Amino acid sequence: MKIGKYIGEVRSELKKATWPWDPKEKGLKKYKQLIDSTVVVIIAMLLLGAYVATIDFSLQQFMEFLTTGF
Secondary structure, eight states, X not given: OHHHHHHHXXXXXXXXXXXXXXXXXXXXXXXXXXXXXXXXXXXXXXXXXXXXXXXXXXXXXXXXXXXXXX
């Protein structure tokens, strides 16, 4: 019975939650904010990854130059 009580509590808490979309809307319009946020996160991850890769490559080349000479 603990599982049933847990599921009931989860449902009641989810009903209290505020969702970022209008429940009356249908289709992809309903999830516009979610999709937009996801795109922003993916772009930010790509930019951060490119930045870290550039810094890593630069430091690697610099360390090779210091240790091997020319």
